[in-house]
Amino acid sequence: MGPLLYSLDIIVYIGIFGIVCLSLNLEYGFAGLANFGKVAFFLTGAYTYAILSQLGVPFYVCIIVGVLISAIVGLLVSFPALRLRADYLAIAVLAFGEILRLIVKSEDFAGGDWGMTVSPIFPYTTSSLIYRLENIGLIFIFLAICFIVVQLLANSPYGRAMRAIREDEVAAEALGKDRARFKAQAFMLGSAMAGLAGGLYAQYLGYVVPGMFMPMVTFTVWIMVLLGGPANNWGVLLGAALVEIFDRGTNIVKDYIALPVDPSDLQYILFGALIIFILLYRPQGLLKESMITLIR
Amino acid sequence: MSLDVNHGGICGLVGPNGSGKTTLFNTVLGIHKPDGGEIYFNDQCINNLAPHQIYDLGLVNAFQIPRLFYSLSVLDNMLVAAREQQGDKLFNSLFLRSKWQKQEEGLIEEALNILELVELEHLALSPAGELSGGQRKLLEVARGLMAKPRLLLLDEPAAGINPVLGKKIFQKIEEFSHNGTAFFVIEHRLEILFEFASWVYVMNKGKIVIAGQPQSIIDDPAFYTIYLGEE
Secondary structure, X not given: OOHHHHHHXXXXXXXXXXXXXXXXXXXXXXXXXXXXXXXXXXXXXXXXXXXXXXXXXXXXXXHHHHHXXXXXXXXXXXXXXXXXXXXXXXHHXXXXXXXXXXXXXXXXXXXXXXXXXXXXXXXXOOOHHHHHHHHHHHHHHHHHHHHHHHHHHHXXXXXXXXXXXXXXXXXXXXXXXXXXXXXXXXXHHHHHHHHHHXXXXXXXXXXXXXXHHOHHHHHHHHHHXXXXXXXXXXXXXXXXXXXXXXXXXXXXXXXXXXXXXXXXXXXXXXXXHHHHHHHHHOOOOOOOOOOXXXXX | XXXXXXXXXXXXXXXXXXXXXXXXHHHHOOOOOOOOOOOEEOOEEOOOOOHHHHHHHOEEEEOOOOOOOOXXXXXXXXXXXXXXOHHHOHHHHHHOHHHHHHHHHHHHHHHHHHHHHOOOHXXXXXXXXXXXXHHHHHHHHHHHHHOOXXXXXXXOOOOOOOHHHHHHHHXXXXXXXXXXXXXXXXXXXXXXXXXXXXXXXXXXXXXEEEEXXXXXXXXXXXXXXXXXXXX
């Protein structure tokens, strides 16, 4: 892959993971929900898209159904999960993501270990350059829609209530905010957006395999959000771009530098160091939380 | 125990530390579940209601140790408490912005008026985390007033603030009480409470031991034994 195609590929990934980051920002940044099972809903969207596209269902129907199923799964998971304390919630949804991955890995309807091929909406026959540009256009339209939705929510009385629940849920509930409703809705919406990203991911790559949905995907998204700045939509997109460039950059560098450790392991070490560095020295992320702007 | 708080006016609750005053408030608000007995608000049993449902009935609390939303501005802290907001529904927040924005303008004006009463108007756009201890206390009280309660439970509203401002808060509370809001107030600053309260309950070891008008409490020698530990 030439440098141009490689760069365009990075932009595609920034778009897809930008959507996942916005979804985690809605859940964690604004509502304070530690969703460490993000990959589960990403997987749900991707596999729903893959299964339906194999049946010949049109692109937009695949995407919409993927979003709806991810939202429903998110809502169902939220009912028991949101009764848990934050740390146990994190463990429960992390386990849920792995359970879902092991299910698609073992079941024939999802292609098992070999996964499934997906028919792309843009034909490969044109050229790799055009194919990537078309995907960038498509993905960034969805990214813009997600951005607007989260931005509107964040800057409304609804977003203010979510932030209040994040800060002190007992006080927020005593002031009339039904925390269960707000949290379940945030979880559902976040899952829907992650499902959308999953569908676009499957469509772009032209296949899905269980190995694409390891827990590391969730952790990468968390690094993006923490680096960019939770509760700041521009921040999390910046985080998505920086981490993606860092990830791809280290992939290139490792081919040219002799390292004493496995280059893939070094990447994980660097990711770990990065997250510790952020939490110690810049806990608010690169961009601090955006203030609520309603009408004033 | 059995006690009543009537419409309008200020009802006081006093007692030594650890007598169960704050626990009583938290139980009434649904934060703690009662072991037994029944709590009625406007003839409706509220034992099994969630705190947000209790708020919907008009029963609101201002916490003893302020529980503010520290990264939100002072004004946003006030607005969270506002009643029947159209914009805090998911659908409305996305698709009916013009509808709730109009309501929001009125709420902001209302919030600024209350903040003016407690002398926090100039800090409206500052994060609540930047307020001093006394200012946090004032905001906690102001937030309770913003909720337009039928009954507002105030847990030591004058604690940690200067006596002049403490008295001013009670004067404002009295003004609000004339509009039909009832106040049930825990307070250790007895000189202020007794000036404004129309009825006072004295609590000790989880029980109401004396009840009456402030003057009758002051005249009761048992009060000093319970409250101050001396004859």
